[in-house]
Amino acid sequence: MRHQPTYILFAAICLVAAAVLWLSIIAAPTEDARTSKAWHSMPPATLTAEAIRPLPEQTFQDPRKVALGRELFHDPRLSHDDTLACASCHVLAMGGTDRVARSIGIGGAVSAVNAPTVFNSGFNFVQFWDGRAATLEDQIDGPIHDPGELGSNWAEILRKLRRDPDYMDAFEDIYRDGLHRDNVKDAIATYERSLVTPNARFDKFLRGDADAIAEQEKIGYQRFSSLGCISCHQGLNVGGNMFQEFGVMGDYFADRGGITEADYGRYNVTGEDEDRYVFKVPSLRNVALTAPYFHDGSAQTLQEAVRVMGKYQLGRNLQADEIASLVAFLNTLTGEFDGARK
Amino acid sequence: MTLLRGGYVLMVLVAISILTFVFIRSQTIDPDRHYRITDRLRLLKQYDAILSQDTLKLRANLLGHYDSLVESLDQISGLIADLEAGPVAIVGKGRPEIDRLVESYARAHAERRKMLERFKKRNATLRNSLLYFPSAVEKFLAGIKNQREYERTFRSLEILTRDVLVDYVDKSSGLHPRLQSRIDMLVSLSDRMPSDVGEQISSLMSHARIIGSHKREVSEILEVVLSGNMSNIAENIYNSYQTQHVNSQKTERIFTFLLYMSSVLLMACIINILFRLAQATHRLSQANETLERRVEARTKELTQEIIERKRVEAAAREHQEEMARVLRINMMGEMASALAHEINQPLAAIMNYARGCLLRIRAKKFKRDEFGSAIEEICAQAERASKVVHHIREFVKKPAFSRKPMDLNELVVSAAKFAEIELRHSEVRVEFDLAERLPAVPVDSIQIEQVILNLIRNSIDAMQELEVTSRLITIRTSANNGSALDIAVCDIGSGVPDSIAEKIFDPFFTTKSQGVGMGLAISRTIVEAHSGRLWNTSNSGRGATFGFTIPYRREGESHVL
Numbered sequence: 001m002r003h004q005p006t007y008i009l010f011a012a013i014c015l016v017a018a019a020v021l022w023l024s025i026i027a028a029p030t031e032d033a034r035t036s037k038a039w040h041s042m043p044p045a046t047l048t049a050e051a052i053r054p055l056p057e058q059t060f061q062d063p064r065k066v067a068l069g070r071e072l073f074h075d076p077r078l079s080h081d082d083t084l085a086c087a088s089c090h091v092l093a094m095g096g097t098d099r100v101a102r103s104i105g106i107g108g109a110v111s112a113v114n115a116p117t118v119f120n121s122g123f124n125f126v127q128f129w130d131g132r133a134a135t136l137e138d139q140i141d142g143p144i145h146d147p148g149e150l151g152s153n154w155a156e157i158l159r160k161l162r163r164d165p166d167y168m169d170a171f172e173d174i175y176r177d178g179l180h181r182d183n184v185k186d187a188i189a190t191y192e193r194s195l196v197t198p199n200a201r202f203d204k205f206l207r208g209d210a211d212a213i214a215e216q217e218k219i220g221y222q223r224f225s226s227l228g229c230i231s232c233h234q235g236l237n238v239g240g241n242m243f244q245e246f247g248v249m250g251d252y253f254a255d256r257g258g259i260t261e262a263d264y265g266r267y268n269v270t271g272e273d274e275d276r277y278v279f280k281v282p283s284l285r286n287v288a289l290t291a292p293y294f295h296d297g298s299a300q301t302l303q304e305a306v307r308v309m310g311k312y313q314l315g316r317n318l319q320a321d322e323i324a325s326l327v328a329f330l331n332t333l334t335g336e337f338d339g340a341r342k
Numbered sequence: 343m344t345l346l347r348g349g350y351v352l353m354v355l356v357a358i359s360i361l362t363f364v365f366i367r368s369q370t371i372d373p374d375r376h377y378r379i380t381d382r383l384r385l386l387k388q389y390d391a392i393l394s395q396d397t398l399k400l401r402a403n404l405l406g407h408y409d410s411l412v413e414s415l416d417q418i419s420g421l422i423a424d425l426e427a428g429p430v431a432i433v434g435k436g437r438p439e440i441d442r443l444v445e446s447y448a449r450a451h452a453e454r455r456k457m458l459e460r461f462k463k464r465n466a467t468l469r470n471s472l473l474y475f476p477s478a479v480e481k482f483l484a485g486i487k488n489q490r491e492y493e494r495t496f497r498s499l500e501i502l503t504r505d506v507l508v509d510y511v512d513k514s515s516g517l518h519p520r521l522q523s524r525i526d527m528l529v530s531l532s533d534r535m536p537s538d539v540g541e542q543i544s545s546l547m548s549h550a551r552i553i554g555s556h557k558r559e560v561s562e563i564l565e566v567v568l569s570g571n572m573s574n575i576a577e578n579i580y581n582s583y584q585t586q587h588v589n590s591q592k593t594e595r596i597f598t599f600l601l602y603m604s605s606v607l608l609m610a611c612i613i614n615i616l617f618r619l620a621q622a623t624h625r626l627s628q629a630n631e632t633l634e635r636r637v638e639a640r641t642k643e644l645t646q647e648i649i650e651r652k653r654v655e656a657a658a659r660e661h662q663e664e665m666a667r668v669l670r671i672n673m674m675g676e677m678a679s680a681l682a683h684e685i686n687q688p689l690a691a692i693m694n695y696a697r698g699c700l701l702r703i704r705a706k707k708f709k710r711d712e713f714g715s716a717i718e719e720i721c722a723q724a725e726r727a728s729k730v731v732h733h734i735r736e737f738v739k740k741p742a743f744s745r746k747p748m749d750l751n752e753l754v755v756s757a758a759k760f761a762e763i764e765l766r767h768s769e770v771r772v773e774f775d776l777a778e779r780l781p782a783v784p785v786d787s788i789q790i791e792q793v794i795l796n797l798i799r800n801s802i803d804a805m806q807e808l809e810v811t812s813r814l815i816t817i818r819t820s821a822n823n824g825s826a827l828d829i830a831v832c833d834i835g836s837g838v839p840d841s842i843a844e845k846i847f848d849p850f851f852t853t854k855s856q857g858v859g860m861g862l863a864i865s866r867t868i869v870e871a872h873s874g875r876l877w878n879t880s881n882s883g884r885g886a887t888f889g890f891t892i893p894y895r896r897e898g899e900s901h902v903l
Contacts, residue, residue: 019358019361019362050406050407051406051407052406053407053409125412226473227470227473227474228469228470228473230406231465231467231469231470234408235407236407236409241407241408241409241412242408242462243459243462244463244466244467248467249545249548249549274460278463313470314470314474315470315471315474315545316474316478316545
């Protein structure tokens with residue numbers, strides 16, 4: 001009986017303390033774990049009357065992710081039979097493409113469209129010829145699963161990659177949750193974003209070096225503008241920021257013949273008639289290195305590509321000197337990668 | 343007490359629940375989230391404005407690329423995704439309204455995106471045709487200027503070109519409805535012309551068509567995009583969020599006040615409880631003190647009472663002892679002749695030996711050795727007499743109160759010895775049936791001896807009528823249940839008639855002509871003073887058994903008062 005007051009007092013203090021603790025726990029703000037785009041730190045786009053803008057001289061990507069992405073990009077374990085890597089069709093030494101009309105996938109399968117260059121792909125507003133992927137991360141799913149390309153799936157790839165202790169360590173170092181699909185995608189996409197080719201001669205010209213391009217090339221640029229090419233091929237990537245119908249001023253596909261499903265372009269994504277034969281306007285950067293041209297790889301040379309564009313997109317027959325100067329101009333769009341022109 | 347404690351626990355739980363509710367309601371606004379949302383809403387307005395600006399510039403051909411347009415659209419999409427995914431920091435009825443606004447903005451944004459994609463396509467083609475068409479027409483006209491067969495075509499193409507451009511510049515010119523049919527007419531004319539000229543005309547007309555139709559489409563798109571509808575929604579979202587935020591702040595303030603009030607109340611309750619606990623503790627200690635004082639006083643009283651009782655008991659015992667002694671003296675008186683005989687016998691023997699010695703001395707014929715044995719005999723007889731006297735003296739002297747552990751068998755034998763003369767005189771045989779290894783019991787040996795002697799003498803008296811040869815007393819001692827001792831004196835005398843059975847222990851009741859009637863009464867008093875019991879039974883054959891039981895404390899047992 002004598003000890004009871006102390007006992008009750010102690011119990012009361014314990015209860016109050018527990019209540020306070022509980023309240024402080026439920027009141028603790030929960031961390032919003034979602035990572036948003038870094039939109040809040042980006043300044044509004046600069047306004048300029050110039051239609052073509054020079055590429056930034058460098059991009060700032062996490063070097064560890066870039067290194068890991070480079071490994072993955074060149075790793076044949078991303079294909080079903082361990083024969084092909086991303087780099088098999090996007091050869092960095094060949095302008096980020098494979099210089100064939102349509103790439104050869106695993107087991108000799110032929111893919112549906114021409115492989116676009118991986119260089120500067122981070123500046124494209126959507127990915128694929130038909131723009132079905134909004135980001136580079138989403139784009140990776142395409143070639144991974146396409147039976148005509150890598151023909152694999154994530155479960156298989158992760159199984160293979162997890163057997164490699166070097167990968168396990170590298171992922172553990174960089175990512176909190178280690179080797180996972182989204183982190184593989186992130187590493188590859190980060191690497192791809194680092195594949196930028198600055199310092200093209202034309203970029204130097206845009207930056208004020210009037211002697212960076214020759215007289216004929218200047219004439220070519222002038223024609224590029226006055227003929228209307230620049231209506232679609234503009235911006236940072238000289239294209240890659242809009243869709244356009246292939247054959248605005250003439251029926252390209254009727255003239256070519258042999259229409260495939262891939263020729264429907266964006267229609268395959270939206271299902272709207274308006275989008276039939278509509279493709280992403282490709283970037284013209286490094287275009288001199290990425291023959292053959294168009295989604296079907298039908299133009300073997302730049303001259304041929306320019307001629308086709310003039311006929312079907314501009315509705316005019318370009319003269320030989322026009323084509324020559326335009327090609328000369330297009331050659332000035334070849335940039336540097338790893339400090340060298342490829 | 344348990345009920346009281348249960349009530350306390352319930353009260354504490356209720357208090358905690360109320361506090362928790364109030365606390366949660368007073369913490370509805372997460373400042374971090376609020377700033378993030380405000381930031382996003384502000385950026386939404388900002389990018390919306392930039393988008394409108396860029397669109398205006400594009401219409402005025404002040405912007406040569408779509409990069410900033412694409413970027414603004416992407417930013418807005420990201421902002422919408424954020425707003426739709428993350429919970430808005432508002433609890434209450436404002437939330438659905440904001441969600442609805444965001445949703446409608448998202449729908450309008452998707453539509454706008456689609457329209458701007460179409461705008462980019464159409465605008466590119468339009469600009470191309472606008473660049474090309476006038477110069478191409480000029481070049482074409484220059485080529486056919488002096489050819490008479492194309493004079494009508496030349497003129498109508500010249501006018502058409504002018505009208506197409508006027509229509510392009512001035513939508514309200516009213517030329518558009520007729521332009522289409524004039525273009526169609528020129529195309530049909532071109533079919534009849536030589537192929538190179540005809541092809542050129544139809545190519546020019548496709549550009550003219552594009553200028554006419556795309557211009558309208560592009561204008562319509564821009565009108566919709568620039569209508570301000572989206573900006574209004576963005577503004578509305580921002581404003582209603584702010585309104586709701588202010589409202590929740592008001593609510594929050596009310597609940598914060600309530601939280602403060604309930605905290606104060608809770609504190610008051612706790613202080614009250616603590617105060618009452620302190621009071622209770624104080625009262626308890628006071629009560630303890632009082633109790634202790636009362637216990638002390640009562641102990642004192644009880645001690646006093648015990649002393650008093652002991653004094654009374656001592657007086658009673660003294661009285662009883664005195665009575666017993668008187669009775670013993672009386673008994674000695676009754677036994678006087680027998681005792682006298684007992685003393686007389688050795689005295690007679692002494693006298694004989696002494697006379698014999700004297701005769702021999704006078705006759706002067708004696709041997710030295712004969713005197714020795716005679717004097718030894720005299721000494722032995724004198725000692726015997728002295729023992730008897732000593733025994734009597736011991737028996738009747740006023741004893742000091744003393745209880746020593748005694749072997750009851752010894753007391754039985756001693757008492758029997760005392761009665762020996764009377765027994766011999768009355769020719770009564772005594773048989774002992776003594777239990778072995780009886781424990782020593784603390785008793786007043788003289789008093790217990792008195793009781794046994796009294797019982798023996800009663801038995802002797804009871805057997806006066808019997809034949810001399812059959813007079814027999816059996817004295818038996820036995821352990822009773824291990825906690826008491828029985829001493830029984832059994833005779834085969836007249837027994838106790840039923841008529842007097844109830845009165846035999848009463849004082850002054852006697853059947854003897856010379857007795858005072860105090861023997862059994864005092865015996866009972868003595869036995870009861872030893873916590874024992876005096877009893878009698880009738881024998882199965884004849885005679886009676888008188889005995890008493892004295893309880894004793896076993897080894898290790900506590901002393902009971």
